[in-house]
Each structure stands twice: as C-alpha cells, then as structure tokens.
Amino acid sequence: MNSLSEIKLARSVAPSELERPMSHAHISLRNIRKTYGDAVAVENLNLDIEEGKFVAIMGPSGCGKSTMLRMLAGLEDVTGGDIQREGQRINELSIWERDMPMVWQSLALFPFLTVRENVEFGLRMKGVGKAKRKTRALDWLQKLGLEGYADRGIDQLSGGQRQRVALARCLVTEPSVLLLDEPLSALDAHLSVQMQGELKRLQRELGITFVYVTHSHSEAFSMADTVVIMNQGRIEQAGGPEDIYLRPATPFVARFLGGSSIFDCKARRLKTGEMVLEGPDGRFKCTGSELADLDEGQQVSLIVRADQISVTAKAGWAENEVAARVVGEEFIGALVNLRLETAAGTAITVQLQQRDMQALDIEVGATVTASWHPEDGHIING
C-alpha cells in the first residue's frame, strides 16, 4: 500500500514561514468558559491558533481538552466568551455551518456506506454533483493509498485503513481547519508512530490548520508546531514543543511531562548579596535570569531535567548536591532511568547511559549524591 508520504499535493504548496504574515490568528478563543450545572469544565481560556499550524492540545483526562474541541466544532455551546474564525464570531453557527471537519476518536465512519460513499458524504451534503463527487473521492482515496478499496464496506478494512478513510472523508471537502480528537488512540504503537509521521507530512503539505487533541506526549511533541497543555479547564502553558520541554512554566507542566525533578524551595538572599534557593533538601545555587525577579522568602519550584543530573558515590564535588537513596531503576535500551528519593521525600529522576550505570556499581537501597550545575536549574513560581 502507498503511504501518505507519496501524496501528491492537492492544493498549491503552503507558503513558507517567511511569506506568511506574523501571528495571523486563524481561530481565536476569547475568555471561553464552559460549565455543566455547577461543574466548571473550561474557564478563562484564551488561545490564538495561527493559520496553517499544527496545534496539539494535551492534558490529563478531564482537563477540558475534548470539551474545547467540541466547542470549536459546535457540538457543545460555550457558556461564556467568543470563538472567532478570521475575526468573525462563530458562537452561533450550528455544527453543519462551521466547516471544521473532525476526525473522531471512534472514527464514526458510516457502516452502512461503502468506503467511497463515506468519503463522498461531505461533498454530497454540499450539493456537489455525482460525477464530480466520485472523481474527488477516488482522487483522495488514491492519495491516501486506498485505491482498490472504494467499494469495500467499512468492516472489511484494517484499523489503519479506517483511519485513512476517516481522514479522506474530512479532507475531500478541502477545509482550512481539521479537528482531530485522539485519532490514533485506537491503533497499536507501531502503526501509531507511522501515522504520526504521515499526519505531520500531510498537514505541512496541505497547509491546513490542525487542532489535535491527545493525551500522548509523543504524539504532541513529535508533530505539533504549538503544544497547549491544559489542566482543570485552564491552559497551563502554550508554546513550541522545545520551549515547553526546556522551560516548563508551572510545576504542573513539569510534573505532567515527567522526566524532571522538582524541588520545593524558598528564595533567600545571603549576606554576600547572592540569591539562593533553600528548601528541605538543602541550599541550591542557580544562575537563571528568573533569579533576579525573586523576592526574599518567595516560594518557588526548582526544576532539573533528568539528563542534567549526575550521580556520584561521594559528596563534595559539585555546587548543588543532595544525598538520596536509590529506590528504582528502569532500563530503556542504552539508557537507565534511576529513581532516587531524598531524606525529605523529594523524588529525583536521573537519566544515565547504561555503561555509566555499570561504572557506578550501585544497587537499589544504596545512598548516592545527586548533583547538577547551577545553570541547569529552572525556576518556576509556586
């Protein structure tokens, strides 16, 4: 079967980043609020989605990410705030007037229609003539490597093929926005990774705005231009994947992404005038620019990524050190994730090379020293 990589472009190649006006908001969410009775699902949500960008919205279940997508599609009313598309308020448009096709988590393919009839559905609703419908549907089936399956029933397809039919059904009407609600969650890991690459390529080639809801880190971070992390109905952080990975804005984001150690600290100014962070695990030095904005006694979280922490058997070598007990180790290929716990109960994650781990010669239960450079600590308020 052909892969999506062989897609021939349906529309002209998307204009490059340079030719595009800066920050052109395609879809804007303004102060969106959604409540069900007393329960608040989404609150004070503001987000600009730029045209032609791949935006991944992620968060734990119940964080409001699916509700947000459903409000965009018109499946849910907003309780307050505005949804705008190219500056026009679209709150009152009904589902069928929004022209934002969605790839459903369940795929929601029509089981009583053939593959081609499924793909033609949107065109038929728009009143496109029979011959034209057929040509365009077959064209898209071919682009998605489904030629020869047009007259099959949906239940005669594999999971990956159904996924492509669901995509073709949405893309055949050539929309400018595509909504995707955890579309890969039903696929096995291998197929999911393959589809991630194909989806990203498709999005880039078509220049369509993708709004992609997922709970999977790998899906969001491998495909998206912008990652939006939600928690309890609010946006915790929105930004480029690298930005979020290197500089999580809140302790929640750091915890949610995993792989980082979080130390609760208070800012303290020493007699020398130097600002340090002090907490139950000790006193730590930091060089980040954030340090300058801190007030004496302010509560902060110090975040250190797992690949920036070193483990030694002896103390007294580095500026930032903390003694910790080894509580677990996981081997992931050539890497080892070492889990430590300090006397104050702080969990520390360290990522080591397999051979370094062997050189250290430590076992679960041993006490070691974890250390990091002052410039590798990242400070977050709260």
Place this chain on the structure above:
Amino acid sequence: MRVSALTRRLAVIFMGLALVFLYAPILTNFVFSLNSDRFPTIPLGGFTLEWYRLILADALVIDAFKNTIKIALIVAPIATAMGFAAAYADYRFNFIGKRLVLIFALMPPLIPLVVIGLAMLAYLSRIGLSGTLPAIVVSHIVLTSPFAMAIIRLRFSQIDGDLEFAAQNLGASNWRAFWEVIIPATKTSILAAFLLCMAVSFDEYAVTWFVGGLEETSSVRILSFLQSAVSPRINAIGSITFITSITLILGAQILVLRRLTRGNS
C-alpha cells in the same frame, strides 16, 4: 470447553428432547388439522382439507381474520413509530428521569394480561370505546410498542454514538443527518420491529377478549371454538395462526441478526 464424547452426546439428546417437548404439540395440531377423523386419535384416518374448507366457509372466522389483519396493519406502524421515538430519545438525549421513563416504556408486557385487560376495559368503557375495534387497536399499541422499542434500542446500542454528529460535522443539517444516518442505520431493526408488532398483535387474545366485546380477532375466535365444542376446525385455524406468526417472527429475527454493514468483498 472440553467435554467428553459421552457428555456431548447426552447434551445433544437433551437439547433434542427439549425441542420436541416445545414443538410436538404444535406439530400434532398441524397433523390433525389434515386428518379426516372427527377426534384426534391414532391411527390416523385419511388426508383431508375439509377442516380448512369449513373454517374458510365460516363467516365468523372470516370476519375474525379480517379484523385481525386490519388491526395488525394499523397497530404495527403506530407501535413501531412510538417504539422508534422512544429508542431514539434514549440514544440521542440525556435527561433527568430517563431511566424511569425507560422502565415505564418497557413495562406493559410485564404486567399480567388479566390486570392490563381489566384496566383497559375499565378505562376504555369510561371513554365509550369498549367493544370496538379502536379499543383493540389502542390496547395492542400499548402491548406491542415496548417490543418495537426493545428491538430498535438494540440496534442503537450497536451504532457509534457520534455517528449523527459526524454527519452534521460534515455539513448535514439536523434533519438531513437524521435521514442520512439514523434511518439507514436502523432501518432493518425498524422493519423487524414492524413484523414483531404484527406477530404480537396477531397472537394476542387475553386483552383483546376483555376490550373487544363482540368484535373478535382470530385468536379470540379460537378461544370461542374451544369453549363451545372440540372440533378439528380448531386445529386448522390454529395451524393458520401459527404459520402466520412464525413467519412474521422469523422474518423479524433474520432482520435483527443481519449485519449493519454493506459493500462487496
């Protein structure tokens, strides 16, 4: 499950006996309806269609059959429509007290027929309908619509809850999505429900007897035959009724079990 050959054989024999126990009386009924003897005895007499000829010449029987068909043809569409509406409401909407509404909608067949018959009679005579065909029609709708709802609900439970929204998302208005998605997805179950409602209406005699007064359906006619005299004509009319209902029910079964999907392999 692994079972020994002996257990398997015993199980098959047991199942066979159970089926014989269920169907032997009906088969006997059918055999004696074609037997020339006045009384159902073995050995059998000669083959005859005399009893069928007799009942088809009986004006009361013909009237009863006409009534039965008339009633079934009015009851089935109305009961199916009501059952569909209830099943669709259950599929599409969530509201406070939904479970309670569903329980009440599914309850009529669970109430003893004598109770429902008496209640119907009391109520219908108060509004001046008792002893008329509309009274039978109303009672049958009450008794059959829960079956229609149950069958159509079964199909709704098998279809994706997002299907209708998916159609709207692709540009179909509320009504359009309903006709393009809900009706095609449920049409076999609607037809099955229709056939089953006809079968139930066809067989029903207890409530019909209560509310029908002098109006008779074929099943009530059988009851009258039984009360007056033992005659092989009962076997004949019974066989006709049985064949009609079993055809309707088998039709409904086949439709219910049919796949939802289409397409050529």
